[in-house]
Amino acid sequence: MSIWSYIFSVLQAAIPAGTPLLYGTLGEVTAERSGVVNLGVEGMMIMGAVTAFGVAQATGNAFLAIAAAALVGGLLALIHAFASITLRVNQVVSGLALTMLGLGISGMIGKQFIGMPPRVQLKPVPIPGLSDLPVLGPLLFQHDLLVYIGLLMVPVLWFLFYRTRWGISLRSVGENPATADAMGVNVFQVRYLAVFFGGLMAGIGGAYLSIVYAPAWIEGMTAGIGWIVIALTIFAMWDPVRGLLGAYLFGSVRVLQYRLQGLGISPPLLNMLPFILTILVLMFSAGEAMRKRLGAPAALMQPYTREER
Amino acid sequence: MNSLPRIRLEKRLDTPRWLGIATPVFSVLAALLVIALIFGLLGVNPLIAYARIFTGAFGSLYGLSETVTKAIPLMLAGVGLAVAFRTRVYNIGAEGQLLIGAICATGVALFVPGIPDGLRLPAMFGAGALGGALWALIPAVLKARLRIDEVLTSLMTVYIASELVNHLVYGPWKGPGEWGFPYTDKFPLAAQIPRIGITRVHYPTLILALLAAVLAYILVQRTRWGFEIRVTGENPEAARYAGMNYLRTVMLVMALSGALAGIAGVGEVAGIHYRLRYPQGISPGYGFTAIIVAWLARLNPLGVILTSLLIGGLLVGGDAIQLAMGLPSATVYLFNGMILLFVLGGDLFTRYRIRMEFPGRTVVTPVRLEQEEVG
Numbered sequence: 001m002s003i004w005s006y007i008f009s010v011l012q013a014a015i016p017a018g019t020p021l022l023y024g025t026l027g028e029v030t031a032e033r034s035g036v037v038n039l040g041v042e043g044m045m046i047m048g049a050v051t052a053f054g055v056a057q058a059t060g061n062a063f064l065a066i067a068a069a070a071l072v073g074g075l076l077a078l079i080h081a082f083a084s085i086t087l088r089v090n091q092v093v094s095g096l097a098l099t100m101l102g103l104g105i106s107g108m109i110g111k112q113f114i115g116m117p118p119r120v121q122l123k124p125v126p127i128p129g130l131s132d133l134p135v136l137g138p139l140l141f142q143h144d145l146l147v148y149i150g151l152l153m154v155p156v157l158w159f160l161f162y163r164t165r166w167g168i169s170l171r172s173v174g175e176n177p178a179t180a181d182a183m184g185v186n187v188f189q190v191r192y193l194a195v196f197f198g199g200l201m202a203g204i205g206g207a208y209l210s211i212v213y214a215p216a217w218i219e220g221m222t223a224g225i226g227w228i229v230i231a232l233t234i235f236a237m238w239d240p241v242r243g244l245l246g247a248y249l250f251g252s253v254r255v256l257q258y259r260l261q262g263l264g265i266s267p268p269l270l271n272m273l274p275f276i277l278t279i280l281v282l283m284f285s286a287g288e289a290m291r292k293r294l295g296a297p298a299a300l301m302q303p304y305t306r307e308e309r
Numbered sequence: 310m311n312s313l314p315r316i317r318l319e320k321r322l323d324t325p326r327w328l329g330i331a332t333p334v335f336s337v338l339a340a341l342l343v344i345a346l347i348f349g350l351l352g353v354n355p356l357i358a359y360a361r362i363f364t365g366a367f368g369s370l371y372g373l374s375e376t377v378t379k380a381i382p383l384m385l386a387g388v389g390l391a392v393a394f395r396t397r398v399y400n401i402g403a404e405g406q407l408l409i410g411a412i413c414a415t416g417v418a419l420f421v422p423g424i425p426d427g428l429r430l431p432a433m434f435g436a437g438a439l440g441g442a443l444w445a446l447i448p449a450v451l452k453a454r455l456r457i458d459e460v461l462t463s464l465m466t467v468y469i470a471s472e473l474v475n476h477l478v479y480g481p482w483k484g485p486g487e488w489g490f491p492y493t494d495k496f497p498l499a500a501q502i503p504r505i506g507i508t509r510v511h512y513p514t515l516i517l518a519l520l521a522a523v524l525a526y527i528l529v530q531r532t533r534w535g536f537e538i539r540v541t542g543e544n545p546e547a548a549r550y551a552g553m554n555y556l557r558t559v560m561l562v563m564a565l566s567g568a569l570a571g572i573a574g575v576g577e578v579a580g581i582h583y584r585l586r587y588p589q590g591i592s593p594g595y596g597f598t599a600i601i602v603a604w605l606a607r608l609n610p611l612g613v614i615l616t617s618l619l620i621g622g623l624l625v626g627g628d629a630i631q632l633a634m635g636l637p638s639a640t641v642y643l644f645n646g647m648i649l650l651f652v653l654g655g656d657l658f659t660r661y662r663i664r665m666e667f668p669g670r671t672v673v674t675p676v677r678l679e680q681e682e683v684g
Contacts, residue, residue, distance in 0.1 A: 039460065043646070079650070089653045092399050092460055093604060097653065100597070101646030107639020108351055219639060224468055231461050268475035275468040279451070282462060286455035 010255050011248075012139050015147060016213060018251020020045065020205035022150045024229035025236060025243040026157055027201025031077075033161065033238055034194035035174040035299040038080050039095025041202050042226025043102025044073040048206025050106040053113050053217040062120045066146070066207045073203020074196050076102060081195040085188055088303035103220065113217035122146060122212045146208050157240040170194060174297030177304040187304050202226070224275065231278045235285045238297065246281070253277055319662045328659050333605055336655030337619075340647040347643065358630050365629025366622035372629075374508035377515065378581070380621030382407065382573035382592065384518040386599035387606070387613040388525045389566030395529065395542045395608045396562045402448060402463030403570040404596025405470035406441040408588055410571025411578040412474060413440035415482070415493055415585040418500035418578075426499035433500060434517070434575050441571020442564040444470065449563035453556040459563070467596070471588040478585055493585040502580035511580025514572070518617075521569055525610035538562065570596055593638065594645075598624070601649045607656075 024041050031038050038044075048069035056065035076098060083094040122144040131141040140151075161167040172180040173190045181187050209225070210217055228250055236243035257270045289295055345355035366376050386403040393400045413436040417424070424432055448462035475491070477483075484494035502511040529535040541548040541558050549555055577591050578584065585591070602620050606612030627641045 083650065083654060087654055087657050089657065093600075093649065093653050096401065096600065097646045097649035099646070100642045100649065104639050104641065104643025104646055105347065107637040108347075108643065111635075111637045219637060227461065227464055231465075234458070234461075266476050266480055268472040268479060271475075272469050272472045275465040275472075278465050279447075279462055282457050283451065283455060286451075286457045290455075 008135070008139070010252055010259070013255040014248050014251035015140070015143060016251070017254040018247040018249070019147050019150050020208045020213065020225055021229055021232060021250050022154075022244060022247035023201045023205035023208065024226060025232045025247055026150075026153055026240055027198035027205075028229055028233040029236060029238050029240060029243055030157065030170070030201075031195045031198035032233055032300060033170050033174045033297055034191045035177060035297055035302060035304070036081070036084055036191055036195050037091050037095065037230075037301050038077060038084075038098070038195060038198055039092060039230060040076065040080050040098025040102065040226075041095075041198075041229045042222050042224070043099035044076045044199050044202035045102075045206035045209070045226045045229075046106045046220070046222045047076055047102045048073045048203030049210035049221055050110040050113070050206075050217060051203070052207030053116075053118070053210040053215075054109065056118065056120045056211050057113065057116060060119050062122055062211060065120070065211055066204060069207035070200040070203040073201070073206065074199040077195050077199025077202070078192070080199075081192050084303065085191045085195070088305065091301050091303075099226065107219050110217050110219060114219065116217065118211060118215040120211060121215055144212055146204070146212060151244070154240045154244045161240065171297070174299055177299050177302075181304075181306065191304075202229075205229075228274060228278055231282055234296070235281045237285070237289070250274060250277070321660055321662055329607065332655040332658050333607065333616075333652055336651040337605070337648055339655075340644075340651035343651075344643060344647050353634060353636065358634060358636075361630045361633055362623065362626030364626075366626040371508075372625055374505075374510055375625045376618060376622040378509045378511075378621075379595075379624045380617040381511070381514050381518050381576055381580075382595040383599050383602045383621055384613055384617035385514075385521060385573035385576070386566075386570040386596055387602035387617050388518070388521045388610045389569035390599050390603040391606060391608045391610050391613055392525055392529060392538065393562045393566040394603055396538050396558060397542045397545070398449075398452075398559050398562050399460045400445060400448070400463050400563055400566050401460050401600070402445065402466045402596070403566065403599050404592060404594060405463070405467035406444050406567040406570035407574035407577070407592055407596045408467075408470040408474050409444040410437035410441040410574030411585060411591050412470075412477065412574075413437045413571070414575040414578050415477075415496075418496040419482075419493060429497075429499040430502060430513070430579065433579055434572060437571040437575035438568040439571070441574065442568040444571070445563045445567020446560065449560045453559055459559075474585065474588045474591070478587055482585065484584070487584075491587045496579060496583045500579060501583050502576065504580065509581055511576055514576035514580050517572060517576075519614065521572075522610045522614050525565075529610065534558075534561075570599075593624070593641065598641075598645055601645050601652070604649060605652050607659075 024045060028038065028041055051072040052065040052069035055068040056062060059065070080094055080098050083089045084091045124142055124144050127141040131137045133141070161171065169180065169185045169190055172183070173185060173187050177187045206222065209221055214221065232243060232246040232250065235246045253274050257273055260270055261267055341359070345359065348355040348358055364372070366372050386407060390400060390403055414433040417433045417436045418429070444466060447466055448459040451457040451462050452459045478491040478493060482493045484492055486494055502513055504511050529538055537548065537553045537558055540551065541553060541555060545555060573595060574591070582591065598620060602613055602616045605616040605620070623644055624641060627644065630636055631638060631640060
C-alpha cells in the first residue's frame with residue numbers, strides 16, 4: 001500500500017471516528033458563545049449513548065433512538081443551565097457533577113444492555129453523483145446520514161453565528177451580557193437555549209457512538225471524548241469551522257491509535273495519544289490566542305444578574 | 310407573567326453558623342431522596358438499598374474499619390483539593406496524582422536497592438509526595454506560563470497517568486510471579502505499611518492524613534501564606550494589587566494538593582495491595598470522589614476529616630449493595646454527582662437569602678451590594 005493510499009484510508013476512517021467529537025464540539029461552542037461553560041459533556045454524551053442504544057433495542061428505529069438521545073442530552077443540560085444561569089453556582093463544579101451523574105445513571109441503566117448485539121445500524125448512504133467523484137467521493141460522500149448532518153451543521157451554525165440577528169444576540173450575551181440586556185436581548189433565555197442546544201448535540205454525539213460507531217453499549221464507552229470536546233472548543237476558538245478541523249484531527253488520532261497497535265507498540269502508550277495531543281493543542285491555542293489577541297467570550301463563566309449590577 | 314411572584318436572590322451579609330452546618334446536611338439528605346427516586350424508577354427498592362448501605366458501612370466493626378480505610382485516601386486528597394479550590398485553582402487531576410504517587414512508591418519499593426529497612430517506607434512516602442507534586446505542576450506551569458485552564462489539563466494528566474500504570478503493569482513491571490495478572494511482584498515486608506490488627510486500616514497513612522488536615526487548617530487560617538490563599542481565592546484582582554504573587558500561589562497550592570494525592574497513592578499500594586496493579590484496582594476514583602469530600606466540607610480542611618469518613622462509608626456501603634443487589638460499580642458516580650449537585654445548590658442558601666417578590670409591593674432592600682460570583 002502506498003503512503004498516499006494509507007493516509008487516505010486513515011482520513012476516510014477518521015471522519016466517522018471524529019463525528020461524535022464534531023457534534024459535541026458544535027454544541028459546546030454554541031453554549032460557550034453564550035457565556036456558559038458546560039463541563040458535563042462527557043455525562044450528556046454517555047447518557048445519549050445509553051438512551052440511543054436502549055431505544056434502538058426497544059423500537060428498532062434508529063431515528064427515534066437518536067431523537068431520544070438528543071432529548072436526554074438536552075434535559076441534562078437544563079440541569080446545568082438551571083444551576084449555572086438561575087442559581088449562579090460554580091460552573092466548573094456543576095458541570096463535573098453532571099458528568100458524574102451521567103456516568104452513574106448510564107451505568108445503572110446500561111447494565112442490561114452489556115453484550116447485547118445491536119438491533120439497528122445506520123448503513124452508509126452514498127450520495128448519488130457526489131460519491132462517484134475521485135478521492136473526494138469515497139472520502140466524504142460514502143458515509144452514514146449522521147456524518148452528513150454533522151458536516152452540514154458546520155456552515156449552518158457559521159451562518160447563524162455571523163450572519164443573523166440570532167447570532168448577534170448569542171455572541172453579545174457571551175461578550176457583554178449587561179449591554180445585551182440593555183439592548184433588549186433576553187440574556188437568560190439565550191443562555192438557556194444555547195446550553196440546551198449543547199445538550200442536544202452531545203446527546204446525538206453519544207448516540208453515534210453506541211448505535212453507529214461501536215455499535216454496542218459498553219460501560220463508560222465515551223472514555224474521555226466529552227473532555228476532549230471541551231479542549232476542542234478552545235482549539236476551535238469558538239468557531240464551528242475550526243471545530244470541524246479539530247474533530248477530524250482527533251478522529252485521525254483515534255484511527256491511528258488502533259492501526260499502530262499492529263506494529264507492536266504497547267496499547268496503553270497509544271491510548272495516551274489523544275490526551276497528550278489535547279494538551280499540545282491547548283498549548284498551541286494558547287500561543288495563538290496570545291499572538292492574535294483572540295480569546296474566549298469575555299463573559300465566559302460569569303453568571304449574569306440584573307439586580308446586583 | 311406579571312401577576313406571578315418573582316423569586317429574587319439577595320446577598321447575605323454574613324452566614325449564621327448553624328446554616329453553614331445545616332445546609333450540607335440537608336443537601337445530602339435531599340440528594341439521597343432524589344437518588345432513591347431514581348433507584349425506584351430503575352426497579353431497585355431504595356429502602357432496602359439504603360439499609361444495606363448503612364449496615365454495610367457502619368453496622369459492623371468490619372464495615373467501620375473499611376469505612377476508615379477508604380476515608381484515608383479521600384482525606385488526603387480532599388484536604389489538598391480544599392486548599393486548591395479555596396484559591397479557585399481547580400485541580401481536577403487528583404486521581405492522576407494519586408496514581409503517580411503509587412507508581413513512585415512502587416519504584417522505590419521494588420527497584421531501588423540499598424535502602425535500609427527502616428527508611429524504605431519513609432523513602433516511598435517521600436517519592437510518592439514528590440511525584441504527585443511534580444505531576445500536578447504540569448497543569449500548574451501551563452496555567453502560569455500560558456494561561457491554559459487547569460481544569461482540562463489536570464484532567465488529561467489523569468488519563469495519561471492511568472495509561473502509564475497500565476503500561477507498567479502489563480509491560481516492563483509485570484511481576485513474573487503473578488500468574489499473568491497485570492500486577493507487579495509483591496512488595497517486600499519493609500515496604501508494607503503496618504495495619505491495625507486484622508483490619509486494613511494502615512494507620513501511619515491515617516495519621517499522616519489527620520496531620521495534613523490539621524496543618525492545612527492552620528496554614529489557611531493562621532499563616533501569612535494562608536491569608537494570600539484566601540485573598541487570591543476571594544478576589545484575585547485585589548490580591549494582585551496587594552502585591553501578592555498569584556502565579557506562585559497557584560503553583561504552591563497545585564504542588565501541595567498533588568503531593569497529598571501522591572501520598573494517598575502510596576497508602577493504597579503499600580498499605581492495601583502491596584503491589585502496583587491496573588489503575589481501577591488501585592483507586593476506584595478516589596481522586597474524583599475527593600472533590601465531593603472537599604466541597605461537602607465547604608472547603609474547610611478540618612471538615613474534610615468528617616466528610617471523608619461519611620463518603621468513605623458511602624463507598625463501603627456502595628460496594629455492599631453492588632454485591633448484594635447486582636448494581637454496577639458506576640452506581641457510586643450517581644451518588645457522587647447528585648450529592649455534589651445538591652451541595653452546590655445548597656451553598657446558595659448560605660450566601661443568599663431567597664425572597665419572593667410580589668408585583669405591586671415594593672421591597673425595600675437596605676443595602677445595595679457589589680456583585681460577587683457565587684463560589
